[in-house]
Amino acid sequence: MITVPAPAGPGAFVHPALFYRDLAEYLSGVGDFVRTALAADEPVLVAVPGPRLDPLRESLGTGGGAGITWTDMTELGRNPGRVLAALQEFADRHTGRAARIVGEPIWPGRSPAEVLEATRHEALVNTAFAGRPATVLCPYDVVGLAPDVVSDARRTHPTSIERGRDLPSPAYADASALAADLDRPLPEPAGPVARLAYSHGGLAQVREYAEEWARGTALSPARRGDLIMAISEAAANSLAHGGGKGTLRLWTVGGPATQEPEAVAGGPARAVTGVVAEIEDGGLLADPLAGRRRPSLASADGGRGLWMIHQLCDLVEVRATESGFTLRLHLATR
Amino acid sequence: MTPNTGAPAPLTALPMPDRAGARLSGSCDLDTRQALSTALGVVAGIPGPVVHLDLSAVVFLDPTAVAALVQASADLGGQGRRLLLHDAPYSLRKVVEMFPDECAALEVAA
Numbered sequence: 080m081i082t083v084p085a086p087a088g089p090g091a092f093v094h095p096a097l098f099y100r101d102l103a104e105y106l107s108g109v110g111d112f113v114r115t116a117l118a119a120d121e122p123v124l125v126a127v128p129g130p131r132l133d134p135l136r137e138s139l140g141t142g143g144g145a146g147i148t149w150t151d152m153t154e155l156g157r158n159p160g161r162v163l164a165a166l167q168e169f170a171d172r173h174t175g176r177a178a179r180i181v182g183e184p185i186w187p188g189r190s191p192a193e194v195l196e197a198t199r200h201e202a203l204v205n206t207a208f209a210g211r212p213a214t215v216l217c218p219y220d221v222v223g224l225a226p227d228v229v230s231d232a233r234r235t236h237p238t239s240i241e242r243g244r245d246l247p248s249p250a251y252a253d254a255s256a257l258a259a260d261l262d263r264p265l266p267e268p269a270g271p272v273a274r275l276a277y278s279h280g281g282l283a284q285v286r287e288y289a290e291e292w293a294r295g296t297a298l299s300p301a302r303r304g305d306l307i308m309a310i311s312e313a314a315a316n317s318l319a320h321g322g323g324k325g326t327l328r329l330w331t332v333g334g335p336a337t338q339e340p341e342a343v344a345g346g347p348a349r350a351v352t353g354v355v356a357e358i359e360d361g362g363l364l365a366d367p368l369a370g371r372r373r374p375s376l377a378s379a380d381g382g383r384g385l386w387m388i389h390q391l392c393d394l395v396e397v398r399a400t401e402s403g404f405t406l407r408l409h410l411a412t413r
Numbered sequence: 414m415t416p417n418t419g420a421p422a423p424l425t426a427l428p429m430p431d432r433a434g435a436r437l438s439g440s441c442d443l444d445t446r447q448a449l450s451t452a453l454g455v456v457a458g459i460p461g462p463v464v465h466l467d468l469s470a471v472v473f474l475d476p477t478a479v480a481a482l483v484q485a486s487a488d489l490g491g492q493g494r495r496l497l498l499h500d501a502p503y504s505l506r507k508v509v510e511m512f513p514d515e516c517a518a519l520e521v522a523a
Contacts, residue, residue: 283440286473304503311475315443376508376515377480387476390511 093214094205095245096236098221098229105131105218106138108240109181112216113139116179117146124169126150126162127183127218156184159197160389160397163207163371170213177212185232187223192396192409194228199261199397200371201235202254207368254367262398265407268330268355277314278324285314285327289356292329296354297412306356309391309408312384313358320381321362321404328357332409353393353411364399426452434465434497441471441478449478453485462494469500479508479516486518497522 097112099105109125113135116123125135129151136149148169156162162184170178182204184197204215219232233239233250234257240246275288289310293303310327317325331351370385388408389395396407424439425448435456441449456464466482468474474482482505486496498505498521509516 280444282442282444283473286440301503304507307473308504308507311442311473315475318443376476376483376512379477383476387511391507 092205092208092211093238094208094236095214095216096232096239096248097216097218098232098239098241099218100222102134105220106134109135109216109218110138112179112181112214113147116214121177121179122146122148122169122173124148124150124166124178124180124182126152126155126165127181128153128186131183152183153186156197158389158392158394159184159193159200160371160395162197162200163203163368164373164386164389166204166215167207167372170208170211177214180213180215181218182215183218185219185224185228187220193394195261196394196396198228198231198235199258201232202252202257202261203368203371205235205237206254207371258367258399262400265396265398265405268328268332270330273329275327276324277317277327279318282311282314282318286311289327289329293354296331297351298354298410302410302412305391306354306408306410309388310356310358312387313356313406313408316381316384317358317360317362321360325358325360328359330355331412351412353409356408357405358408359405360403362404364397364404367399424448424452426455428459429465429467432465433459433461433463434467435459436467436470438470439472441474441481443475443477446477449481453481456496457485457488463497464489464494465497465499467499468502468505471502471505473502474505474508476508476512479505479512479519483516483519486520490518495520 097108099108109127113123113125123146125132125147127135132149132151150165155165162182166180166182169180184200185194189197201217208215217232217236219229221229230250233248234252236248237251238245239248273288273292275285277285286307290303290307293306298306314325314327317323332353332355333351366382369380369382370389372382372386374383374386388406392408393411394409396409398405424437424441424445426435426437428434429436435452437452439445456466482496482498489496498519501521506521509519509521
């Protein structure tokens, strides 16, 4: 039996990590949480990887799934930068009631870049939900995930549930402390890079340059359109909030190239699996939550562009340092 | 490559020869914001129950431009008239998809 977090008092936000070792612990921990919420007539969102959804539904039994919003996290959270807006939208839809959310944004097999951005998401959950009556329970597969991923979960969650015990996490750190670690330098691309500097008056040229480059990739016309929109929003943010100028870099990535150095050094042609667009400018990320809440169409701050970028891309790497602001936009080609 | 310091790609509007409306050409973004505002002001002054806006020569609209179209459509609607958009580019259709409620009043010809 796993202890379910005690009911939160008014206005209290609870964000425990649930460290599970097997499916039985998973179903027990998540199932108890969901059943407790349903018994209290609280709105429940379950956003976990697709393969976990069916066992959970089955374990909750006939009728147990009623009143639950189910979401496949491998789709919603493919880009971890999208998740927080979705969780807040769910809570907003139930104003006046305590939202109970199961969010599992990190699962075995995610790339290090995805895990880092999902860890950033986890840290920002504390900032975004501070003072809201809600619980976000985050399951972590401690057998399948690397030890450093589990260590970081202890830093992003004020409490953790482990082997049936719900305890404070001594390693917990606030989002600003974690951001310093997460904003580590990005690796330089391995292959050829196209580069364009831009400033005011140059947005059309940025799009034309990116469009011409993208035509040489395997992106579908629609995904090419999405890439151009995302790049245009990022470049427009450079002009409006990032010092009035910036640099665009474009390259392709392939699975084998990062693991087989000979493929880079003129060996066999590597299989391209995606494209990356990097936008770098002199901006500061004044609000770490920018882009992580659904904006209005008419809003004019940089958050609307960032939110759109998160929706349009499969992964967005964010780096905000003293020297400037960098976005790496990833779109898969297969 | 050196930074681009050239003039923004122009946005132009020409009257349509066969019906009440205008044909926009160019890109609608931060660099052409004022030109779009001016063009939509002219379009709003075109008489008739339906004002057509041909977007077939518009390569790109950003969300602020789409918001301006929504506003122009609402303004005409307040006068009992309609703004009908033709040949919307991908960027406009995608913005409508991402902001469905706010763009619900936009009329886009099939």
